[in-house]
Amino acid sequence: MQRIPFLSRILLFCLAFSTCLAKQPPWVMRISCGARLNVHTAPTNTLWFKDFAYTGGIPANATLPSYISPPLKTLRYFPLSSGPNNCYNINNVPSGHYAVRVFFGLDGHPNFDNEPLFDISVEGTQIYSLKSGWTNQDDQVFTEALVFLNDGTASLCFHSTGHGDPAILSIEILQVDDRAYYFGPAWGHGIILRTAARLSCGNGKPKFDVDYSGDHWGGDRFWSPIKTFGQGSDLATSTESSIKMASNAPNFYPEALYQTALVSTDTQPDLAYTMDVDPNRNYSIWLHFAEIDSSVTTAGKRVFDILINGDVAFEEVDVVKMSGDRYTALVLNTTVAVNGRALTISLHPKEGSHAIINAIEVFEIVAAESKTLLEEVRALQSLKSALGLPLRFGWNGDPCVPQQHPWNGADCLYDKTSSKWFIDGLGLDNQGLRGFLPNDISRLLHLQSINLSDNSIHGAIPPSIGSIAGLVVLDLSYNLFNGSIPESLGQLTSLRRLNLNGNSLSGRVPAALGGRLLHGTSFNFTDNAGLCGIPGLPTCGPHLSAGAKIGVAFGASVGFLLMVICSMCWWKRRQNILRAQKIAARGAPYAKARTHLSHDIQLTRHYNHGNARTAAENGPILLS
Ligand SMILES: *[C@@H]1O[C@H](CO)[C@@H](O)[C@H](O)[C@H]1NC(C)=O
Numbered sequence: 001m002q003r004i005p006f007l008s009r010i011l012l013f014c015l016a017f018s019t020c021l022a023k024q025p026p027w028v029m030r031i032s033c034g035a036r037l038n039v040h041t042a043p044t045n046t047l048w049f050k051d052f053a054y055t056g057g058i059p060a061n062a063t064l065p066s067y068i069s070p071p072l073k074t075l076r077y078f079p080l081s082s083g084p085n086n087c088y089n090i091n092n093v094p095s096g097h098y099a100v101r102v103f104f105g106l107d108g109h110p111n112f113d114n115e116p117l118f119d120i121s122v123e124g125t126q127i128y129s130l131k132s133g134w135t136n137q138d139d140q141v142f143t144e145a146l147v148f149l150n151d152g153t154a155s156l157c158f159h160s161t162g163h164g165d166p167a168i169l170s171i172e173i174l175q176v177d178d179r180a181y182y183f184g185p186a187w188g189h190g191i192i193l194r195t196a197a198r199l200s201c202g203n204g205k206p207k208f209d210v211d212y213s214g215d216h217w218g219g220d221r222f223w224s225p226i227k228t229f230g231q232g233s234d235l236a237t238s239t240e241s242s243i244k245m246a247s248n249a250p251n252f253y254p255e256a257l258y259q260t261a262l263v264s265t266d267t268q269p270d271l272a273y274t275m276d277v278d279p280n281r282n283y284s285i286w287l288h289f290a291e292i293d294s295s296v297t298t299a300g301k302r303v304f305d306i307l308i309n310g311d312v313a314f315e316e317v318d319v320v321k322m323s324g325d326r327y328t329a330l331v332l333n334t335t336v337a338v339n340g341r342a343l344t345i346s347l348h349p350k351e352g353s354h355a356i357i358n359a360i361e362v363f364e365i366v367a368a369e370s371k372t373l374l375e376e377v378r379a380l381q382s383l384k385s386a387l388g389l390p391l392r393f394g395w396n397g398d399p400c401v402p403q404q405h406p407w408n409g410a411d412c413l414y415d416k417t418s419s420k421w422f423i424d425g426l427g428l429d430n431q432g433l434r435g436f437l438p439n440d441i442s443r444l445l446h447l448q449s450i451n452l453s454d455n456s457i458h459g460a461i462p463p464s465i466g467s468i469a470g471l472v473v474l475d476l477s478y479n480l481f482n483g484s485i486p487e488s489l490g491q492l493t494s495l496r497r498l499n500l501n502g503n504s505l506s507g508r509v510p511a512a513l514g515g516r517l518l519h520g521t522s523f524n525f526t527d528n529a530g531l532c533g534i535p536g537l538p539t540c541g542p543h544l545s546a547g548a549k550i551g552v553a554f555g556a557s558v559g560f561l562l563m564v565i566c567s568m569c570w571w572k573r574r575q576n577i578l579r580a581q582k583i584a585a586r587g588a589p590y591a592k593a594r595t596h597l598s599h600d601i602q603l604t605r606h607y608n609h610g611n612a613r614t615a616a617e618n619g620p621i622l623l624s
């Protein structure tokens, strides 16, 4: 054993105990939007991937809205002509817990709205709406959320709200600990935590975790500096001493975070921080403390209550006692419901006259949306390409969520038992569609209504429509559908309205549909190439199979041949008779010839009147 080198022994240890695996670096994906080449940024040589594989939107040169934006030179923007919803779908993302961050961009071009406002969703859940004035606030040039990604992809969508074109500078997907920011039983896959504020108190400079040399598992958080909560109410303090218990799982806070703090003064013993929030939401609040004031030497010297919007959240907080020592990190978290537009965190001293705080984090708790049934999403995508849906529809992301931005033309219904969305209506009437209707439409099993009226859709009506059992309304009027109406439509027992008028349909209407007339279903079959077979339409001709048609043609040819042979026989016989008559009546030849002539003219007149017969049929008859 002694002869095995030290490093190998470490390796053996690692193989035996998977604890070493936990130290592997987190999965990281950074994208520089609109970049043609991968980019490395100073000072940490961070790698940003180009987004060349992304086909939507338009790349442009970027103007950075803030000095905290990553120093990238390009952005990608999404004009409304490319549709209201545009997404990045990032593949091969290992299942896990992620911090997702999006920096917004500004295009220096004079035609560009200088402050676009739009909505952002992650995995179908809307997490943020840009607020007017964001270009003037450094901590509003990005949005960030903690989300579980479990299906191998990360879907980020940008939704137009009619205030300029969404423009994106960068996207970061940074893996964090599976239990990062665990706050209690309500935490988990059903929620997304959107960062509303993250403040480093008593600090003068904006810092990311990486600037603090923080652990990579922390998600490279951005800490806004705050030097005071209000004029003269507090004092910034700092220490060089190291802090115990700082960079621990699951949140791996950088140690430096606890080396600065705000402390209240004699004139203003309460510390109070107020921020604007969206009303009627739940917030998760994380407060950071370390006793770094050398005058506070033991437990009991500094005790304070913490109130949130006036309600006591933590009573008699004693940092030294609760953390176990001076220069030791203490993290407290709580969840509050906020009805108004303000969130106030105040620290009220009980023992000693000063409160202290090192950092504050506030998250909005967003309920994660359920997605649409995958099978139905695929069917809609198939329809999108087969029908040739115009670009302005922008059917990207999930059809039904975020609920604020569903796809235009698809009606959604939520099923509580399966907690999934599905499509119950398709309304694409009068949209200039020029494609064909694919069989895949029947994969939209829950459709009750289809209106594709007034387009230029060509080809056959797909027989599979007959398997959409719940279909009540089917309006395919004023298109270029041809062929016959599929028999399968007869299976649609719920059908109450069927408009097929204004197409090029032909052939027999399925008998089962005709029977439905009695049950109050309303039909319109007018203006087609030739439909037949139900009351109100012409009766259909005899229905002949291909074999029968060949038989009929063969029979007609044989008949024709027989008639030609007969007439030749007759003509020959007639010539013989005439010759005999000529010989018998040499005395009056003129009179006989005249009589024959007038008889021939009458027959010809008669033939001209009854022109229903063909010349071929009449020829032999005339001769008889
Ligand atoms: C972006 O900037 C580069 C020079 O930095 C220039 O060559 C290019 O034309 C610009 N692109 C646009 C779309 O303005």
Ligand SMILES: *[C@@H]1O[C@H](CO)[C@@H](O)[C@H](O)[C@H]1NC(C)=O
Residues within 6 Å of the ligand: 181, 182, 183, 184, 250, 331, 332, 333, 334
């Ligand atoms: C947050 O607080 C809850 C109790 O309210 C506690 O169970 C949980 O462990 C805390 N989370 C962390 C990461 O400290």
Ligand SMILES: *[C@@H]1O[C@H](CO)[C@@H](O)[C@H](O)[C@H]1NC(C)=O
Residues within 6 Å of the ligand: 186, 280, 281, 282, 337, 365, 367
């Ligand atoms: C806030 O949380 C409470 C209790 O957990 C819940 O009933 C309520 O629906 C939540 N409100 C919002 C807006 O999410």
Ligand SMILES: *[C@@H]1O[C@H](CO)[C@@H](O)[C@H](O)[C@H]1NC(C)=O
Residues within 6 Å of the ligand: 429, 430, 451, 452, 453, 454, 473, 474, 475, 497, 499
């Ligand atoms: C289908 O849409 C057209 C408008 O394009 C409308 O006139 C028609 O009534 C709709 N059909 C049904 C069955 O609602």
Ligand SMILES: *[C@@H]1O[C@H](CO)[C@@H](O)[C@H](O)[C@H]1NC(C)=O
Residues within 6 Å of the ligand: 458, 459, 460, 482, 483, 484
């Ligand atoms: C229907 O129209 C298409 C062209 O759009 C043609 O190829 C096809 O043969 C037609 N089908 C019938 C049954 O007329």
Ligand SMILES: *[C@@H]1O[C@H](CO)[C@@H](O)[C@H](O)[C@H]1NC(C)=O
Residues within 6 Å of the ligand: 501, 502, 524, 525, 526, 527
């Ligand atoms: C049926 O469609 C034709 C046009 O194709 C229209 O003129 C007629 O009013 C429609 N009939 C009914 C009952 O809607």
